[in-house]
Amino acid sequence: MTVSFESVSVELGGRRVLHDVDLAVGAGRILGLLGPNGSGKSTLLRTLFTGRRPHEGRVSIDGVDVATLAPRALARMVAVMLQDSPSEFDLTVRETVMVGRSPHRPPFSRDTAEDHRIVTDALRTADVLDLEDRLVRRLSGGQRQRVMLARALAQQGSILVLDEPTNHLDIAHQLDLMRVVSGLGTTVIAALHDLNIAAAFCDEVAVLDQGRLVAVGRPDDVLTPGLVDDVFRVTARIATEVDTGARVMAFHPRPHRGSSPPDTHTHTHTRRDE
Template identity: 90%
Template sequence: MTVSFESVSVELGGRRVLHDVELEVGRGRILGLLGPNGSGKSTLLRTLFTGRRPHAGRVRIDGVDVSTLPPRTLARRVAVMLQDAPSEFDLTVRETVMVGRAPHHAPFSRDTDDDRRIVTEALRTADVLDLEDRLVRRLSGGQRQRVMLARALAQDGEILVLDEPTNHLDIAHQLDLMRVVSGLGTTVIAALHDLNIAAAFCDEVAVLDEGHLVAVGQPDAVLTPDLVGGVFRVTARVATEIDTGARVMAFHPRPLRGPSPSDTPTERNE
């Protein structure tokens, strides 16, 4: 399914946090949504999966305005993995992942053999099948994050939304998660912090800064040292790995401004 953000603007508490965002994600493509904290990434994602109408503009799935879709219909089309896994309920891992099947059948209906098969496969894919009988609230942050991936996979939507999916994960599981996502063949929109992971796994990246879309395109074309340095307020450098030829970025804090001549104490005559 194709996702289109058409001149999307959003206001929160009387302040505009997204400004006329124009963005299209093609069927089966993986888009990495990048930007500093507070740039509007999560807000943009929510205009898609909540079906909440922006203050201006439209969000469409295959040409259909998401705000016109019933919540259950929208949930069947868009599966979501949020930043933080809820841990306040006394649910097991399997029970939590089974929640992802809710949009596919009537309320209070029994789980089917097909539901159980899909959930088992999702648990296996997210590498949490061995945890299926444990309570989610007793898991580590990284384990809960993988459970939330399994729940999103069990939801079986044609579009997958990931909001900071690699939070709490060690390096190996970050790479495993993105490898799994890249092999799904579904349309994926992922808000990411790690620019190297975005460059390695995303077909395109879109960069937000203070609610404005400042660049969109293939990672190598967009993630230049000048753009990254300006948006993220760092010094960025690009290098090529000798063994693989992969393009990687390194980041350094910008030097602090030294004292100006007027700030320097003058020598006092004795």
């Protein structure tokens, strides 16, 4: 399924936080949504699953305005992984993931054998099957994050929305999560902070700054030192790993006049297609 944001503007508390965003995501593509804190990433995501209605413009799936879809119909199309959901922390892990099956069955109906099979597969894929009987509120932040991914997988939407999916995860689980997501074959829109993660796993990236779309395209084309300096207010250096050919960005604060730049802080990730 394709997703289109058409001249989307959003106001919160009388202040415009998104300005005329035009963005298209092709079927089966992975788009990384990048930008500093407060740039509008999460707000744009919420316009897709009607958590936030645009004041101007529209959001469509395969040409159909999401505002015209019934909530259950939209939930069958769009699976969402947000940050922790405290209202569900008194459920077990399996019960929480089973919530993802709700759009696919009538209200108050019993869980079917097929529901349990799908939930078990989602738990296994997210590497939390061994936690299925634990209460979510007793898990670590990283474990809860993987449970929320499992719930989204159990929802089986053709579009997957991820809001900071690698938050709370250690490096190994960050890479595992993104490898799982990249192998689903679904349309994925993910708000990300780590530019190297985005470069490694996303087909395209879109960069927001102060609510405006400032760049969109292939990561290698968009994530240049000039753009990183303008948008993220840090100095970036790009290198290519000799062994893998992976493109790696290293960041450090802008140097102050008369001082030497601090040691470079580097993240390395292998590209998804290697």
